[in-house]
Amino acid sequence: MKSIPKSMTRFIAALPRRHQILLSLVCVVTLLMLFLPSDPATASRHADIPRQLDQQELLLGQRYQLPLQVDTSADTATQSDETNLRWSGYEVRSGDSLARIFDKMGFTPQQLYRVTQDQQADRVLRKIHPGDTLRFARDDNDELAQLAYQINATDTLIVSRADNGFISHIETKPIEVRTETAHARIKTSFWNAGIDAGLTEGQIMSIADIFGWDIDFALDLREGDEFSVLFEKKYAEGEFIGYGRILAAEFVNRGEHYQAFRHTNDEFYNAQGRAMRKSFLRSPVKFNYISSNFNPRRLHPVTGQVRPHNGIDYAAAVGTPVMASGAGKVIASAYNNLNGHYVFIQHGERYVTKYLHLSKRLVKTGQRVKQGELIGRVGATGRVTGPHLHYEFLVDGVHRNPRTVKLPQAESLIADELPEFKALVQQRLAVLNDSKRLYLAML
Numbered sequence: 001m002k003s004i005p006k007s008m009t010r011f012i013a014a015l016p017r018r019h020q021i022l023l024s025l026v027c028v029v030t031l032l033m034l035f036l037p038s039d040p041a042t043a044s045r046h047a048d049i050p051r052q053l054d055q056q057e058l059l060l061g062q063r064y065q066l067p068l069q070v071d072t073s074a075d076t077a078t079q080s081d082e083t084n085l086r087w088s089g090y091e092v093r094s095g096d097s098l099a100r101i102f103d104k105m106g107f108t109p110q111q112l113y114r115v116t117q118d119q120q121a122d123r124v125l126r127k128i129h130p131g132d133t134l135r136f137a138r139d140d141n142d143e144l145a146q147l148a149y150q151i152n153a154t155d156t157l158i159v160s161r162a163d164n165g166f167i168s169h170i171e172t173k174p175i176e177v178r179t180e181t182a183h184a185r186i187k188t189s190f191w192n193a194g195i196d197a198g199l200t201e202g203q204i205m206s207i208a209d210i211f212g213w214d215i216d217f218a219l220d221l222r223e224g225d226e227f228s229v230l231f232e233k234k235y236a237e238g239e240f241i242g243y244g245r246i247l248a249a250e251f252v253n254r255g256e257h258y259q260a261f262r263h264t265n266d267e268f269y270n271a272q273g274r275a276m277r278k279s280f281l282r283s284p285v286k287f288n289y290i291s292s293n294f295n296p297r298r299l300h301p302v303t304g305q306v307r308p309h310n311g312i313d314y315a316a317a318v319g320t321p322v323m324a325s326g327a328g329k330v331i332a333s334a335y336n337n338l339n340g341h342y343v344f345i346q347h348g349e350r351y352v353t354k355y356l357h358l359s360k361r362l363v364k365t366g367q368r369v370k371q372g373e374l375i376g377r378v379g380a381t382g383r384v385t386g387p388h389l390h391y392e393f394l395v396d397g398v399h400r401n402p403r404t405v406k407l408p409q410a411e412s413l414i415a416d417e418l419p420e421f422k423a424l425v426q427q428r429l430a431v432l433n434d435s436k437r438l439y440l441a442m443l
């Protein structure tokens with residue numbers, strides 16, 4: 001206390017006179033307080049003061065040795081650390097390895113080694129992808145104190161420095177699910193109507209899948225068709241993180257109403273509890289591959305007739321996937337000059353489906369296929385002028401229109417499940433109808 005550094009003296013001398021007086025006064029008061037006899041000060045409770053000292057009386061002017069082993073619980077360690085941490089982020093690029101990232105961020109291989117000694121950290125950090133972000137926290141000594149890696153929208157890996165190495169835990173944000181509705185009227189195409197209504201590509205495909213047993217989305221849709229959908233949206237801490245399930249949907253195709261409701265088994269049923277899933281898909285080609293959604297009077301590519309032959313032609317690019325419309329057994333997979341590459345499938349006793357002009361056959365005669373299974377690809381083989389799939393549907397050996405033929409009855413929910421299901425249907429319908437009214441009011 002006797003020698004005040006020169007710089008300090010100069011600093012004080014440079015101050016205005018009033019400040020100098022004030023400063024001296026403060027010094028005198030402080031000194032008086034220090035040397036006057038007083039009650040021993042009692043320490044206030046504070047996280048920084050170790051427990052042993054907290055309990056005894058502290059004397060002013062006395063030096064205390066703080067025990068080095070304070071409190072080893074992770075909580076207090078991170079709490080006191082976090083205040084002085086400096087965070088910086090790194091976006092993973094292709095070709096990056098953890099070693100390279102640590103090097104780029106200025107950390108040593110030893111630090112990486114210590115981080116990956118934690119098994120969970122090692123396992124999770126092996127899965128980093130380009131575009132992911134790693135965040136690093138440095139302490140005052142520029143040492144790695146914490147590392148955070150957002151695994152997905154809800155989970156974050158936190159690796160924290162502890163006494164011996166690093167320990168990790170995964171922080172999970174709770175997901176909140178809200179529901180929303182969309183309603184649309186088709187003007188140019190189902191796809192565009194869905195996009196205009198704010199639906200995602202996945203949701204649009206899902207709607208086509210839900211109703212794909214009743215409606216041929218490739219050929220049956222018309223301008224003025226309408227649909228409504230009730231779906232989930234997921235949020236974490238108020239932030240939108242993604243879409244959830246479709247809960248209910250309605251489709252009006254050429255004046256016909258179709259409704260579908262998700263049951264607890266995740267299958268869709270109509271309002272009466274009858275399964276939407278049926279023994280045959282209306283179309284063996286997904287609608288989004290079809291060249292035109294509205295072309296009711298297409299001419300046969302070769303004969304030029306309007307309602308030409310025994311099947312339906314789907315104009316689509318060479319290579320478009322062709323699905324088995326129902327489960328069954330392949331009774332022919334071959335080639336001839338007229339049909340090109342073709343596949344015939346027998347379904348039970350009464351039904352046969354035929355797929356012609358393929359560029360590629362992916363099944364063999366005698367093979368069993370599941371509904372929706374890839375059996376070939378659209379081509380332009382045989383007597384054709386352009387690439388398309390020629391599709392035939394035969395019932396008891398007679399050609400029928402696959403888009404209008406009455407198909408086997410769908411399975412129903414068992415009677416026990418119906419009351420609960422129908423109560424749910426009423427709720428969902430009320431929400432869908434409300435949204436439709438709102439939509440129509442806005443037109």
Ligand SMILES: [Zn+2]
Pocket residue numbers: 300309311312313389390391
């Ligand atoms: Zn044809």
